Amino acid sequence: MSEIGVRVNGREQRHEVEPRVLLVDFIRTQLRLTGTHIGCDTSSCGACTVLLDGEPVKSCTLLAVQADGHEITTVEGLARGSELHPVQVGFHEEHGLQCGFCTPGMMLVAAALLERNPEPTEEEIRWAISGNLCRCTGYVNIVKAIQHAARLRQKPAPPVPTGGAG
Amino acid sequence: MSVEVRPHGGIGESYKRKEDARFVRGRGSYLDDIVLPGMLHMAILRSPHAHARIRSLDVSRAAASPGVVAVVTGELLAQHKLAWMPTMSGDTQAVLATDKVRFQGQEVAAIVAESKYLAEDALSAIEVDYEVLPAVTSPQQAMRPDAPLIRDDKEGQKDNHIYHWEAGSKEDTDAAFARAARVVRLTTHYPRSHPAPLETCGIVADVDPATGKATLYLTSQAPHAIRTVFALVAGLPEHQIRVIAPDIGGGFGNKVPVYPGYVVATAASLLLGRPVKWVEDRTENLISTGFARDFHMTGELALDEQGKMLGLRVHLDSDNGAFYADAQPSKFRAGLFHIVTGSYDIPAAHVSADGWYTNKAPGGVAYRCSFRVTEASYLIERLVTNAALELGKDPAELRLQNFIQPEQFPYRSATGWVYDSGNYPAALRLALEKLGYEELRQEQAERRARGELMGIGLASFTEVVGAGHGADFDILGLRMFDSAELRVHPTGKAVLKLGVKTQGQGHETTFAQIVAEELGIPAADVEVQHGDTDNTPYGLGTYASRSTPTAGAATAVVCRKLRDKARKLAAHLLEAAEDDLEWERGRFFVKGSPERAKTIQEIAFAAYTNLPEGMEAGLEGVTYYDPPNMTFPFGTYAVVVDVDRGTGQVKVRRVVAVDDCGVRINPMIVEGQIHGGLCEGFGIAFTEQITFDQDGNCIGANFMDYLLPTAWETPRFECHATITPSPHHPLGAKGVGESATVGSPAAYVNAVIDALWPYGITNLDMPVTPDKVWAALRSRGVTE
Numbered sequence: 023m024s025e026i027g028v029r030v031n032g033r034e035q036r037h038e039v040e041p042r043v044l045l046v047d048f049i050r051t052q053l054r055l056t057g058t059h060i061g062c063d064t065s066s067c068g069a070c071t072v073l074l075d076g077e078p079v080k081s082c083t084l085l086a087v088q089a090d091g092h093e094i095t096t097v098e099g100l101a102r103g104s105e106l107h108p109v110q111v112g113f114h115e116e117h118g119l120q121c122g123f124c125t126p127g128m129m130l131v132a133a134a135l136l137e138r139n140p141e142p143t144e145e146e147i148r149w150a151i152s153g154n155l156c157r158c159t160g161y162v163n164i165v166k167a168i169q170h171a172a173r174l175r176q177k178p179a180p181p182v183p184t185g186g187a188g
Numbered sequence: 189m190s191v192e193v194r195p196h197g198g199i200g201e202s203y204k205r206k207e208d209a210r211f212v213r214g215r216g217s218y219l220d221d222i223v224l225p226g227m228l229h230m231a232i233l234r235s236p237h238a239h240a241r242i243r244s245l246d247v248s249r250a251a252a253s254p255g256v257v258a259v260v261t262g263e264l265l266a267q268h269k270l271a272w273m274p275t276m277s278g279d280t281q282a283v284l285a286t287d288k289v290r291f292q293g294q295e296v297a298a299i300v301a302e303s304k305y306l307a308e309d310a311l312s313a314i315e316v317d318y319e320v321l322p323a324v325t326s327p328q329q330a331m332r333p334d335a336p337l338i339r340d341d342k343e344g345q346k347d348n349h350i351y352h353w354e355a356g357s358k359e360d361t362d363a364a365f366a367r368a369a370r371v372v373r374l375t376t377h378y379p380r381s382h383p384a385p386l387e388t389c390g391i392v393a394d395v396d397p398a399t400g401k402a403t404l405y406l407t408s409q410a411p412h413a414i415r416t417v418f419a420l421v422a423g424l425p426e427h428q429i430r431v432i433a434p435d436i437g438g439g440f441g442n443k444v445p446v447y448p449g450y451v452v453a454t455a456a457s458l459l460l461g462r463p464v465k466w467v468e469d470r471t472e473n474l475i476s477t478g479f480a481r482d483f484h485m486t487g488e489l490a491l492d493e494q495g496k497m498l499g500l501r502v503h504l505d506s507d508n509g510a511f512y513a514d515a516q517p518s519k520f521r522a523g524l525f526h527i528v529t530g531s532y533d534i535p536a537a538h539v540s541a542d543g544w545y546t547n548k549a550p551g552g553v554a555y556r557c558s559f560r561v562t563e564a565s566y567l568i569e570r571l572v573t574n575a576a577l578e579l580g581k582d583p584a585e586l587r588l589q590n591f592i593q594p595e596q597f598p599y600r601s602a603t604g605w606v607y608d609s610g611n612y613p614a615a616l617r618l619a620l621e622k623l624g625y626e627e628l629r630q631e632q633a634e635r636r637a638r639g640e641l642m643g644i645g646l647a648s649f650t651e652v653v654g655a656g657h658g659a660d661f662d663i664l665g666l667r668m669f670d671s672a673e674l675r676v677h678p679t680g681k682a683v684l685k686l687g688v689k690t691q692g693q694g695h696e697t698t699f700a701q702i703v704a705e706e707l708g709i710p711a712a713d714v715e716v717q718h719g720d721t722d723n724t725p726y727g728l729g730t731y732a733s734r735s736t737p738t739a740g741a742a743t744a745v746v747c748r749k750l751r752d753k754a755r756k757l758a759a760h761l762l763e764a765a766e767d768d769l770e771w772e773r774g775r776f777f778v779k780g781s782p783e784r785a786k787t788i789q790e791i792a793f794a795a796y797t798n799l800p801e802g803m804e805a806g807l808e809g810v811t812y813y814d815p816p817n818m819t820f821p822f823g824t825y826a827v828v829v830d831v832d833r834g835t836g837q838v839k840v841r842r843v844v845a846v847d848d849c850g851v852r853i854n855p856m857i858v859e860g861q862i863h864g865g866l867c868e869g870f871g872i873a874f875t876e877q878i879t880f881d882q883d884g885n886c887i888g889a890n891f892m893d894y895l896l897p898t899a900w901e902t903p904r905f906e907c908h909a910t911i912t913p914s915p916h917h918p919l920g921a922k923g924v925g926e927s928a929t930v931g932s933p934a935a936y937v938n939a940v941i942d943a944l945w946p947y948g949i950t951n952l953d954m955p956v957t958p959d960k961v962w963a964a965l966r967s968r969g970v971t972e
Contacts, residue, residue, distance in 0.1 A: 040305075050221075055214070056214070056220075057213070066891035067896075101213060117204075117859075120864065121387070121437045121438040121691055123386040125211050126214045147899075148899040149900060152898040154899075158692050158860075159860060160863030160864045160867030160902060163860060
């Protein structure tokens with residue numbers, strides 16, 4: 023077993039892990055953060071995407087020990103308390119999700135994109151999410167959701183979505 | 189002062205989804221998220237060969253591996269009469285192989301261990317000695333007299349033939365062809381594809397050793413039907429089985445059947461007295477569960493001198509894999525393929541179908557499709573375009589000439605369907621107008637003159653969905669009704685329980701909207717529950733675009749039942765005669781005195797507090813809805829492509845979709861369904877295929893080879909609507925989940941064929957990859 027220190031969604035933690043354990047299994051099984059999903063095992067689908075020091079990585083293709091000393095953001099870390107992140111609001115408002123399985127990975131990629139490029143073009147959005155597969159939406163509304171989030175980021179305090187609001 | 193208006197969420201509103209709240213927070217609860225105390229993990233050893241006899245199986249080393257609690261073999265299951273299970277098509281399927289393996293990836297043994305990693309580790313310690321047999325990888329091979337016999341386990345099975353099935357009149361069709369001026373033929377293969385939802389299939393089986401109750405958490409689109417199948421397969425009393433389908437990460441038909449892994453995990457939990465989890469990895473998903481299509485089809489269309497269609501003759505050979513496990517209504521051996529006359533008034537038609545065993549995975553699920561309507565739609569739409577091009581007619585014009593006309597509905601087709609409603613010319617004309625068809629044809633002519641390859645493809649599909657009326661539609665005898673139970677609480681909030689199960693279609697929103705419309709309770713105040721067999725009325729589940737046609741209708745009907753009781757209560761409260769009351773959404777009022785009224789919330793309260801003499805308390809009910817007919821959604825898809833002469837690369841420039849699914853309950857959700865189907869149709873047309881080599885090795889069983897479209901190459905979709913209500917559905921709705929996967933592949937391929945037609949290229953089998961286009965162009969002497 024190896025001991026690692028990681029900052030997960032803003033909180034410092036230390037954990038014992040087997041050296042061969044994948045980061046995604048560590049997140050899901052040891053941290054019990056099940057919003058990060060497993061879809062393909064070959065780093066093709068992006069359902070397991072998390073942010074490592076703010077950059078999207080596919081957590082099925084990293085070992086947990088490789089995250090030692092780094093900061094991990096999962097979907098559970100996107101909202102600030104009850105206040106949703108603009109991409110979360112965007113996905114709800116623009117019907118950017120159906121089954122919800124790819125959604126955490128998509129939203130994290132989108133959040134990272136908007137950090138470095140606050141006003142991306144449609145082409146830039148499509149390129150940014152091209153490592154994340156969605157089987158439900160045909161991507162049309164995911165693109166709109168990210169554009170929506172980009173607009174919200176220009177304004178303070180997005181509304182908290184509820185069923186039917188807006 | 190500003191007043192925030194709370195949306196009511198009735199029919200026709202693009203009401204934002206209720207289920208999003210948990211999904212955007214990463215708080216969905218999918219199968220693999222479930223952890224139970226003492227839970228074990230299962231991994232399956234699969235056959236490396238497509239066809240081989242098992243000489244010996246030695247699990248002793250694996251059983252002694254670290255963390256291994258049990259090894260399950262076919263021999264062990266046989267002791268409990270579980271080595272074989274019935275399929276949904278009345279065949280048998282091996283749960284764990286005992287005699288032979290019949291496809292690569294077939295389940296041979298299972299390890300149950302303390303962790304997923306330890307279970308996987310021990311797989312390599314199982315020793316199997318195989319005698320490799322020649323593999324059969326196509327129907328054409330399967331039908332040869334000297335073909336190896338795949339199902340030697342079945343008494344009396346002398347060859348690889350599964351079924352022969354026919355529809356329509358051969359005699360009438362032969363007569364039509366005898367007087368035809370032109371006959372257009374097309375032979376094409378609809379390739380083996382896979383629904384490939386992003387979440388794979390899995391189970392957590394928890395058999396309580398004290399009570400014997402089996403709680404099965406299952407990625408299931410049809411939890412009630414699965415419970416009954418389990419009762420029949422395992423001999424467990426049905427009240428002792430509880431199936432809970434949690435949030436499902438996409439289904440598309442993949443999650444309808446019962447798979448061997450489910451049975452093994454349940455048996456393991458039963459034997460060990462501990463919960464057992466099994467979740468497929470992606471390769472297992474693609475290699476062993478629920479493939480789709482694989483129809484080899486020949487269609488012939490007979491036309492008169494003017495281009496009027498006279499007859500349609502179709503033969504197909506179906507590649508069913510090693511076990512006939514198609515999930516489809518029992519009476520229809522080739523599914524609903526006989527909708528193959530499509531949108532056209534063809535007086536005579538005959539369909540013959542033969543099913544064949546091959547050494548490939550079983551399944552034959554209707555991937556986002558109402559039981560083989562996809563293959564039918566593809567064939568007729570390809571044939572019609574080829575007929576137009578052969579006759580030198582515009583493909584739009586030939587369609588308009590031969591459409592079933594609006595005044596012909598209800599229309600009885602030559603293969604026996606009664607179409608409920610439609611306006612096919614309107615949908616096609618709208619698509620042409622939105623596309624700018626005339627201008628594009630002009631542009632195409634100019635480009636052709638310059639040697640450039642541009643094509644315009646049309647598909648004017650008709651679906652048959654919403655299975656279905658009990659007299660004709662059943663699965664293993666279970667009639668295909670569906671259900672809704674509505675309970676209105678004293679404070680006027682409600683819970684709606686359904687027999688169907690969402691996998692992303694948004695039932696928790698759409699069905700609340702039906703209640704909002706029919707009973708006037710705002711959608712926000714209606715909780716929709718589904719997926720738990722202990723907690724919902726019996727139903728056949730969600731697939732084949734049947735939820736709105738069946739459970740949607742049931743929801744409307746149960747609301748109306750409750751409204752009848754509410755009228756009595758309102759009459760009591762208002763001291764008025766029932767006949768003097770009028771309903772408007774959310775309240776009854778006295779005719780002529782609209783201020784004398786009781787809201788549904790006041791009435792609900794009275795149902796528990798202030799009842800008229802002799803009335804039972806409560807405001808709740810349940811409806812099992814047996815639809816009188818199928819519904820027939822339709823539309824026209826139009827695609828524009830540019831083809832690179834040098835590389836064979838096809839670039840989709842435009843996709844215009846006109847869909848008519850009758851009344852739209854939530855237009856936003858409907859459009860989302862269409863986007864998804866257009867994308868999946870794009871994948872089928874251009875990128876996706878489960879492929880095999882001559883030895884039956886599956887060579888595309890991961891997402892690096894089985895190519896789901898990404899955001900980068902997926903076209904931008906332009907969606908439009910016409911609305912022709914279903915006359916027999918209580919809401920006029922038809923179902924829409926599958927229209928675009930059904931209709932779009934033909935539109936994409938027709939566009940490519942339209943581009944290549946001047947070079948004599950009349951067919952390319954899907955997926956239309958650049959190498960196929962390139963080779964076809966080279967074979968016609970196009971060299972740049």
